[in-house]
Amino acid sequence: MKIIIVGAGEVGYNIASRLASESKQVVVIERNPDLARVLFEDLDVQVIEGSGSSPTVLSRAGIQDTDILLAVTDSDEINLTACLVTNLLSPSTKKLARIRNTDFDSFHEIFKTQIPYINTIINPEIEVVKTIRRLVDIPQALDTGDFADGKVRYTGIRIDGDSVMAGMHLKDFHERFGATRPLIAAIVRKDEVIVPRGNDSIYPGDLVYFVSHADQLKDTLKIFGIKVTPIQxxxxxxxxxxxxxxxxxxxxxxxxxxxxxxxxxxxxxxxxxxxxxxxxxxxxxxxxxxxxxxxxxxxxxxxxxxxxxxxxxxxxxxxxxxxxxxxxxxxxxxxxxxxxxxxxxxxxSPRLSAVSSILQNVRQGKVLSDISIFGERGEFIQAVALETSDITNRPLKDLNMPKGALLVCIIRNGDIIIPTGESVVTPGDQIILFTVKQAVKKMEKLLTVKLEFF
Incomplete structure (x- = not known):
């Protein structure tokens, strides 16, 4: 996959770093010589100094054989123009533009449906506002987000010494909490992201990320000793x-x-x-x-x-x-x-929101959403299970899941399934996975083609 990024600011730099670490072919166009030099010195990417809205510069970057253009400068106008020029030079290239001005809010769908030169509009500030609203309604939550049109929620909670979970093995959750048990997707302990297994325990001070039905979130939070009270x-x-x-x-x-x-x-x-x-x-x-x-x-x-x-x-x-x-x-x-x-x-962070929005459009497989957590050290990925994927038609306990990855939810015909080892993913299911940064490449392969080993 070849990707051209227009703009080497905070968002451009970070997405270039992320994609380069995953061995994708990345070209960055930046008109500021100082930013271009920093990028060239820091990252293993091709850097071209110039304007990303210039047909000459885009041609020099190889736009004709590029899969995706990401226009993420601080100027909405330059981003729009870069997509327009790209469409003239290479109509098959997928084009994403970051647009932040509120004047454009009512035109987002028109851009995507009626104007062929933009495939996706990215406005991280809208996502930041949504995140803030979710966070303030749960004072103890340090992170939260949703999937499947809001039907599934993930939440990050700090465990204190009085928690009933402190010291418990995850394998004992079903017996203790029954059907309302939270599925623990990740544990952050001493600055390390851990994808837990049944024998792992939770300790005071851990930051625990769990996944639950959205309509059962309040009941699940009660297990953590948390009562949801909307702010006034x-x-x-x-x-x-x-x-x-x-x-x-x-x-x-x-x-x-x-x-x-x-x-x-x-x-x-x-x-x-x-x-x-x-x-x-x-x-x-x-x-x-x-x-x-x-x-x-x-x-x-x-x-x-x-x-x-x-x-x-x-x-x-x-x-x-x-x-x-x-x-x-x-x-x-x-x-x-x-x-x-x-x-x-x-x-x-608007920057992290932008990176998450961009990642869901560059991941292989049929990815519906991609949310980074804890400074981009882990990702929740929502995808459609393909017939060709190795994740389908076998009990989860028999899958050779990459180390550092976990399937946390199956969505089938609108029903939310918190999986067990006996659960089977069928083609067409929506699935939500959690993966640490190091396992992303293997997870992409698992979502796209059948593999005999990793």
Whole structure:
């Protein structure tokens, strides 16, 4: 598979790194010579300096024999133009464009269905807002997402010493919890992602990712000692695109929302846009402002400014003032290893959302969605089981699953099946798998063609 990436910013760099590590042929086009040089020095990819919207540059990159074009610059206009020019030069190339401007929101489906030069629109900010809404409704959840049109949920929970699960073997879950037992897909322990087996145990301090029916999530959370209580009030710090989207959604849901923005002109603009949201002009990291707003009476504080340091400081201030439910936007991947040590665990990232959206379009097999977790060290993959796949027509216990991979759910005719060793995947089933980064290549092969060994 050959992939051309237009743009070597945070998203372009990270997706290039990810795909190159999976031995895909990657070409990156970047007009900024400094970014191009960094990419050339850091990664095993071909780098071409120039504009990704130029027919000459795209031809030089080999667009005619390229499977996928990913246009992920910071400019919506350049991304759209790159897809248009690609369609003229190589109509068979699949084209993905990152478009973030809210003015384009109502045109996404038109782009994909009526305009032939774009196959997929990527807007990570929309996905970030969805993730934030799910996270704030479960204060103890550190990560959460869904599959199969919301019918299946995954959730990440930190295990404390009082948990009934502390010290238990996974093989004992069925006897202890019965049909409502959570299927543990991954355990994060001391910065290591573990795909567990029956003999593995859960210990206090573990971050546990489990999968459950969405309509049984509340019952499953009770096993963890968690009660879901929808929030009534929220404070959003940062009035950019994410903050504005989130505030609009929350006020439409009847949540009492306040939004702090440091730019006065932007405050005036937001005040005109919002109906019930209270827009405040000020510095979100100002403790005095927090005290004036009676922060300890607010259910959730969400910091989504464009500055990582400000977001971290806001969350720490909120926690210090007694707010347990905080969500922090982080852009720099280098920050992830240190956040948990200072108490910042509920983190959202537009970059990671963009990478997840892109991965589902470049994975082999019929992949429907691909979600990265824990700094991209693991992936949930939702796919359709093909007739040619080695995963079909045999009990799961007889499959030669790659080390570091686990099938966590089968969806058949709308029914959700949490599998056991006796379960059999049939062609046409939707399946959800979890895999660590190192096992992705073998998992792709398992999803596409029959194999005798790995």
């Amino acid at each position: 009030s929220a404070l959003i710090v940062g009035g950019g695109r994410i903050g504005a989207r989130l505030a609009t959604q929350m006020e439409n849901e009847g949540i009492k929302t306040r939004l702090i923005e440091s730019d006065k002109a932007r405050c005036l603009e937001l005040a005109e846009q919002m109906d019930k949201t209270v827009v405040l002009h000020g510095d979100g990291s100002d403790q005095n402002l927090f005290l004036e707003e009676n922060l300890n009476q607010i259910d959730a504080v969400i910091s989504v400014t464009d500055d990582d340091e400000t977001n971290v400081l806001v969350s720490l201030l909120a926690k210090n003032l007694g707010v347990k439910n905080t969500v922090t936007r982080i852009g720099k991947s280098s920050y992830y290893p240190f956040l948990a040590t200072i108490g910042i665990e509920k983190v959202v």
